[in-house]
Amino acid sequence: MSFLGFGFTRRTPRELYDHVKNATGYLSLSDSLIRATEAQSVGEALKVNRTLTKINLNENLFGPAGASAIAEGLSMNQGLTNLYVNYNEIGDAGSQAFADALKVNRTVKELLLQNNLIGEAGAQAISESLKVNRTLTTIGLGWNEIGDAGAKAISESLKVNRSLTCIGLTGTHIGTVGAQAIAEGLAVNRTLTSIGFGENQIGDAGAKAIAEALKVNTTLTCISLIQSQIGDDGACAIAEALKVNTTLTEIVLYTNQIGDVGAQAIAEALKVNKTVTKIHLQQNQIGDAGAKAIAKALKVNTTVTTLRLWDNFLTKAGIKALKQTGNILCSFVDSIGADGLDQQRVPSPADLAQIAARAAANAQPQPSVDLATENQQSRSDLADSDQKVAAKDQKVAAKDQKVAAEDQKLTVNDQELQQLRSNFAAKDQELQQLRSNFAAKSQEYTTKLTAKDQELQQLRSSLAAKSQEYTTKLTAKDQELQQLRSSLAARSQELASKGKELATRDQRLATKDQELQSLRSNLAAKNKELATKDQRLAGKDQELQHLRSDHSGSDQKLIAKDQRLAAKDQELQQLRSDLATKNQKLIVQDQELAAKDQELQQIRSDLAFKDTELKSAFGRIEVLERSQPALESASSFDETIPRVPFAVLVSATNNFAADSLLGEGAFGRVYGASLPGPPVAVAIKKLSAESKQGAAEFKSELDSLSKFRHANIIAILSYAEEGDERCLVYEFMPNGSVRDRLNLKNNTPPLTWSQRHRIAVDVSRGMHYVQTAFPDHALFHLDLKTDNVLLDAHFNAKVSDFGLVRAAKHLDEKSYVRTQNVQGTAVYMCPEFLFEGRMTTKTDVFAFGLILLELLTAAKPGPRLKNEMRKAVKNQNIVEMLDSVLKPTEAELPSISELVTLALECLDEAADERPSFGRLLATLDP
Known part of the structure; x- marks a missing residue:
């Protein structure tokens, strides 16, 4: 933790995480030196916080990386309604991350992203999210670098969005083309009530496009077009729109180039418009002619309450005309409560040049006059006027004395009047409070009565649903019982058939064993015969040697002996060939015998499995028959899943030690273990004892997996339940x-x-x-x-x-x-x-x-x-x-x-x- 002077403490990432995680209601972290690393902590905390509704993260400069982390938290958060992220330099990457979050978030209603270096790409991403988001009502994008391309994208979203009521696009580098695109969106949008569009370069052409949209838009109540280079042509177009628009109540046009022609057009519109209450025309180029036209309009208009005209070119004549309209509703005060009409400016040479150019463009030809005659007449009129003024001054001085005396009397009367008005205002406020209290009580009683009616209806519906549910469950249990009985009969027949088949195969196996014994006996006999032949052959060889040594001269006898010897050799070769053939046949029969033996083992294994399944079916029938009379007390899951003592799992996991932990989920933790008996690796899910959702998940998963038997569904092996402790035991998945x-x-x-x-x-x-x-x-x-x-x-x-x-x-x-x-x-x-x-x-x-x-x-x-x-x-x-x-x-x-x-x-x-x-x-x- 570091300390930054003036008592400000900068939190570590961990402290910041805890602070945001535990926050409720509104939390301000504006200008708190939160950079990308700290923003990661804020994002993680938003994922789990459920009580925070509004968070201010303005002026932290955490950049695109920090924005992505906070946006990720926003995509999972389910409680936040207002998020302020102004002055953080998030750029296009950060705005794209927020756009992705808006596509899945269902709670945020206000998002401010002003002064963040967002360009066209970021604006396009935001517009795509606005097409699918259904909860956001306010988005601030002012003072970014959106440009015309970004404005076009936002316009497309305005055509389909059904929730947005306020959008800020002030100072976003939008020109005429962008303004024309926004106008197209406003023409079809049916939810937007306020748009800030000032400090752009839309000019008269852009203003004309906006005006055309205002003629058909039926929801917009306030539009700001300050400092937008709008002149008389643009003002005239807007005035024409005000003649037909019936929803706009406030229009802001200050710091533009509107002169007398534009002001006169607006004045004509005010004579027929019945909805506009506030008009901002300060810091334009309006003179006395425009002021007098507006004054005439105010004599018949009954809705305008605020008209701001300071810093224009009005003189005493224009100011006097506005103050003598007789309209008691309209106020000309400035933002600090001073008289705004008295705060005017003198036109500069450049201003005069512009006014002259506009006057020349709009001037009508006048008849010629004799200047000398006209001047002499003027001097004579002026002398008469001076005499009249002197006489009037004397009368005015006398009247002033009388007025001074009357003022003293009025001062006393005015104080009494002020007291009466104050008393009246207090009484009126008290009456309003009583009316408000009565309305609140009436609404409270109405709400309670409605809630009670709804509760009664829900109870009735719940009772009917429970009755239907019990009937459905009873019918389902009857059907399941019938299915089990049918399955049992089919399994019994199948078992009998398998038994007969097994007996037949046993007989065939016995026959093969006998054939094998016979072949082995024949082979032994052949081997013995071959040995005898070899002995006889050896004797013949000895006899031949003896004959050769004793009868070397008897060639004929020797040839005869050789022939007999060759015959014996041939007979020996034949015997050896026969023996090889017999050996080959014996090998083949051995292989066939091994295959038959393996097949027999498989049949015996299948038979054992069928026997186990048959016993399980008998057990399920017995459970169903026991549960038939009292359905409500029946277990919600299949009792065929073995239940093991909780102590066994405690021992297998070494009391759920950390070194046995495989992972952690929303409802509990998963441990690896090996249960007693034959070593089999298992995974044990231990549900959180404090989580009600964990208990519901336990029953749901046990009920589901007890019914599933499939190669691609995780197999549940057993379970344990002791008090609030619940565990599920699955087959272990090593990968x-x-x-x-x-x-x-x-x-x-x-x-x-x-x-x-x-x-x-x-x-x-x-x-x-x-x-x-x-x-x-x-x-x-x-x-x-x-x-x-x-x-x-x-x-x-x-x-x-x-x-x-x-x-x-x-x-x-x-x-x-x-x-x-x-x-x-x-x-x-x-x-x-x-x-x-x-x-x-x-x-x-x-x-x-x-x-x-x-x-x-x-x-x-x-x-x-x-x-x-x-x-x-x-x-x-x-x-x-x-x-x-x-x-x-x-x-x-x-x-x-x-x-x-x-x-x-x-x-x-x-x-x-x-x-x-x-x-x-x-x-x-x-």
């Missing part, structure tokens, strides 16, 4: 979430394209199962995101976190149900769910579209990601948007293009245009 892998958490290798494509297929298959598993009703996940898609050891994807799941009677693709309690992650919510609470079968499809874009780009989800991908498709540069670690081959590009197309279809603003999970699965995994 974490898809978001972790895209972020390369813990330096893990990046996902390949084939892995990403398979993840998309797995998620669509899992969500298709969720929506179609129960034919009598539809299920909504409502928190589908990459953080809730987990990966097993082989990178198979499984959908998790069913704590927000909702159910409704079966819906077609155009039906919906509505909720007042919108929960989940805002950036993944489709517009109809985020802003209206409408849930359809296409609600989760929108979130899936963002998941596809994340798989393609690894970028964080949000409206900007969707818009940038659409631009990339339009500009045919999709590859530049891909995750930089992906190096797609030519063979992979078609599947990438297909995934981009599907993602943008899923993100369609219209729910009816989004594909179903069934069609997505058919496309991704044909």
Whole structure:
């Protein structure tokens, strides 16, 4: 913490975070030396604060980085209504971040971004957000560098926006073209009541365009065009608009170049206009002719209460005409309460030149006169006038004496009159207070009576709904019981069939065993026969040697012996060939026998599983039959999920030690552990004991996962519940979430394209199962995101976190149900769910579209990601948007293009245009 003189204390980022997090109502941090680092803390605090409604961050100069951090907090905040960010040099990047936040925020009504170096790009981003935002009523963009291009973009948003009532565009470098564009927006806008458009260079042409819009606009009550280079032509056009406009009450035209012609035109308009109460014409070039025209108009006008004309060219004649109109409603005082008519200026030579030029342009030809005769007549008239004036002066002096005496009497009477007026004002104020109190009490009683009526209606509706709900549950339980009985009968038949098949295969296996034994016996006999032949052959060889040595001369006998020996050799070769053939057949039969044995083991495993499933079905029937008489006391989830003692999980996690912590979510923490028995890794979600939402999530997730059995849905193994302590035990997913892998958490290798494509297929298959598993009703996940898609050891994807799941009677693709309690992650919510609470079968499809874009780009989800991908498709540069670690081959590009197309279809603003999970699965995994 550092100290900055004059008692001011600059907070550290942590102190600033705590200060904003715990703030309520209004918080001022103006000129508090908050830079980009400290702004990060403010943004993080805004994500969790729910009580702050107004925050002032003016004059901190935290720049684009700080603006992005605060905008990110704004996108998640659900309580802020007023945000002031003037004088912070946020630039186009910062304004784009705020624009993205406005697309999802539903509470902010006033946003001030004045003096922030915002250019055309920033203004265009803001205008895009104004097209979809439905809550913002006031936005201040004054003293930026928006220009004509930015003005055109803002005009387009004014044509469709339905919430904005006030917009500030003062000093934003807008010229004639920009003014003409804004005029087009004002001509069709039906909500704007006030626009600040001064200190621009719109000129007479721009003023004429604005005037044409005022002729048809029916909502604007105040418009400011100060210092906008408007002359008589522009003023005349505005005057014509005032003749037909019926809503404008205040028009600000000071510090322009309006002369007598423009003032005379405005005066003519005031004779017929019945709504304008305030006109600001100070610091123009209006002379006595214009003042006299306005004075005539005020004699018949009954609505103007404030007319400001100081710092013009009025003389005593013009001032006298204005003061003698007899209009008691209109005030000419200046901003500090002084008489504004007496504060005039003398025209400079340049001013006189302009006035002369305008007079020449508007002058009518006059008849010629004799100047000498005219001058002599004037002198004679002047002498007569002097005599008359002297006589009148004498009379005036006498009257002055009488007036002085009367003034003394009037002073006393005036004091009494002032006292009476003061007493009357007090009584009138007391009466107004009584009327106000009566109206408040009347309104209070009316409100209470209405609330009681609504409460009674809600109770009646709730009673009827509960009755219908119990009837529906009883019917559903009866149907489930019948289905279980039918399933049991079918499983019994299937089990009997499997038993017969197993017996048949056992017989075949016994036969194969016998054949194998026979083959082995034959092989042994052949081996023995071969050994005998070898012995005989050895004997023959010895005999041959003996004959050769004893009968070397007997050639014929020797030849005969050789022939017999060759025959024996041939017979030996044949025996060896036969033996090799028998060995080969034996190997083949051994392989067949091993395959049959493996098949037998699989059948026995399937039979054991069927037996377990059969026992589970018997258990479920028994639970249903026990719960039939007392439906209200029945458990809301399937009792087949094992319940384990809480102490077992405490021991497995070493009392939920920090080194076992895997992650932390909205409702609790997740720990890794290994349960007693055969070593199996599990993930244990421990729900927060203080969170009511955690208890609701526990019941919802337990109820949902007890019904789901699918390869792409996370499997729940058991649960524990003891007092306020609740835990869910899942299968362990060693490769974490898809978001972790895209972020390369813990330096893990990046996902390949084939892995990403398979993840998309797995998620669509899992969500298709969720929506179609129960034919009598539809299920909504409502928190589908990459953080809730987990990966097993082989990178198979499984959908998790069913704590927000909702159910409704079966819906077609155009039906919906509505909720007042919108929960989940805002950036993944489709517009109809985020802003209206409408849930359809296409609600989760929108979130899936963002998941596809994340798989393609690894970028964080949000409206900007969707818009940038659409631009990339339009500009045919999709590859530049891909995750930089992906190096797609030519063979992979078609599947990438297909995934981009599907993602943008899923993100369609219209729910009816989004594909179903069934069609997505058919496309991704044909």
